[in-house]
Amino acid sequence: MPETATAPARQAPAPGWQEEVYRRAGEVPDISAFPTVDALLADFHALAAEHPGLVRPRRVGTSRLGEPLEAFTIGEAGADGPAHLVVGGVHPNEPIGACTALHLARLLCDDEGLRRRLGATWHVVPCVDPDGARLNEGWFAGPFDRGHYARHFYRPAPAEQVEWSFPLAYEKAYFDQTTSETFALMRLIDDVRPELMVTLHNGEMGGVYYYLSREVPGLVPALHALPGHLGLRLARGEPEDPLAPLWADAVFGMADVRSHYDHRESLGLDPVGMVQGTSSADYASRHGTTSLVAELPYWSHPAADDTSESGRTYADVLREKADALGASGRELADLLAEAEPLLDQDTPFLRASRAFVPMFASLAEQERARSGAPDASRPARVAEVFDAEDLVRCFRLRYGGMLVRALGAPVAAGTAPALLRRLHARAVALYERWQEEAARLEGTELLPIARLVGVQVGSTLAAALALQAEQSAAGTDRPPSPEGSPS
Structure with a gap:
């Protein structure tokens, strides 16, 4: 590979950036319902019309039922900073991310100072599975009780989920039946090679928890502290993924499907039936991408963080x-x-x-x-x-x-x-x-949507600022690509 000039170090965020994250996380206005797919996309197109040149929509694929899949790029054209990718609707029963994507996009458009301090170009996919989201719209406007939610619930079979239908070849497990939505996201990841990718998920009941693909200096404590600033509980019970390493209360590393394969095999169980495709984070790792997931509940309960015996x-x-x-x-x-x-x-x-x-x-x-x-x-x-x-x-x-x-x-x-x-x-x-x-x-307590959105917005900003600080300290623009990946 020919020698290239060393990129100038990125400017480090100001000391105390965590406090700014907590403040901005608490500034999300009240939200009374989740948007339908049509309303969400209309709001994004209105934002693009309001900020021509700064917000640039583009089609990145087509859903299985023929719906155009769009990404909205936010940032000054020609900017040479890193790319950050935010993806909503990866599971269609998890619409908190739709509100997060829209609030984050508006924040980046309205606050030029913040946008310039972050020094990145943002690519936001409001809803990557519109077909699935439409099958949940029966509960998006409430009432927000668990019975109504479940009666109108839809989640695709694992092989049809955008998040879990990336190609995999491991031992006896082989999967290449990627959905059209997953293929669109694969192309987008390969195109922008994100430094940071945030896929917007949420759970149902309990407390807040996170998955992070690697430990970034300063980020784990910021994530751990964020829910408390919004009056939300951390999840301190049975982990969703027992194989994920625990880095702090409710902050986990990501365990990939290969670990699950090996674990089931070690228990004497058939690993193939429970393993299909791999995740977006696993796929994006070829580009040195740091991936973040903030999992949020609709409802909470006092037992969710009770650590007594x-x-x-x-x-x-x-x-x-x-x-x-x-x-x-x-x-x-x-x-x-x-x-x-x-x-x-x-x-x-x-x-x-x-x-x-x-x-x-x-x-x-x-x-x-x-x-x-x-x-x-x-x-x-x-x-x-x-x-x-x-x-x-x-x-x-x-x-x-x-x-x-x-x-x-x-x-x-x-x-x-x-x-x-x-x-x-x-x-x-x-x-x-x-x-x-x-x-x-x-x-059981119904949690305000705005606070849940605040966790996702705050954790996304925290990850972006922590990466900025890390790269500034290292004197590089972005982490090097893993050996064997495109560079």
Whole structure:
């Protein structure tokens, strides 16, 4: 490779940049509902019209149903700073990111001083899965109770999720059936080679937590402290990903699918069925990209950050979780098996049900195997018990609701035979029982959307400023690309 001149060091952010992050995170105005896809894109195009030259829309792909996929570049044309990529809608049941993308874009347009201090060109994808988002719009305007949310919930089968359908070849696992949306995001990542990529996710119940692809100096403590400045709890219970390294309370490193493959294999379980594609963060790592995910709940509960001992062993908690998942999965699997011969329409709800219903049994098998590990005999924290029990509630409400929608589609269309109508009625009755059981949980708090958006906006700004400080200290414009990646 020919020698090139060393790029000038980037200007370091002013001391105390963390305090500015906390302040800006708290300045998000009240938000009463989540935007529909059409409303979100209209707002972005209005922003581009208001700031011609500064905001430049471009089409980057096409959804499976023919929807144009757009990215909005924010920054002075010809600027030579690093690229930052922000992607909303990677899971279509997670619309907090839509509000975050819009607020961040407006902030960057309205505050020239902030934009210049960050020294980056921003590429914002408001919604990378519009087809999936439209299937959730039934709950976007509320009421924001868990029952209404779950009854109108849609999440694609894993192989159809933008976040988890990047190509993978590892051991016996092979996946190359990338969705058109994923392919568009792959091209965009390869085009802009982002220094920072933020994919906008959220969970449902509990506390705030993060995933970070590497430890950036100063960033982990800033992320850890941010929710407290907004009056939000950290998640201190059962981690969503038990293999992710813990760097601080609620701040995790990213464990990729290869680790999950190896872990399941070490437990004597089939790893292939639970591993399909890899993630956007894994794909972007070829460019030396630092990736950040801030996971936020719609609802919180006092048990979410209760670290006191529960009086039960962790092994017992895992076994009870496995038993509940196994029993619930069998009920759904029986309904789906009886209905399959009568279902002749390939809907997103049916494809998702075919993927997620068997996952109950696979996860139950994994948790039962984990309960036999030597370290599982320790006392379980209250937060761990709550999270284990709530995952069962979450799975029942999410995937039971999607099976009801799958069986209900031909009923609503007037094409369902009598047996299918009876199976649908059985599914509705089971689902209503699960909803009633979940509704008995006391102490649940609906969180203000603006505070949740504040966490994502603040964590994004914190990551950008921490990277700026790191590169300024190193005297380079961006981290070198990993060996073997494009340069």
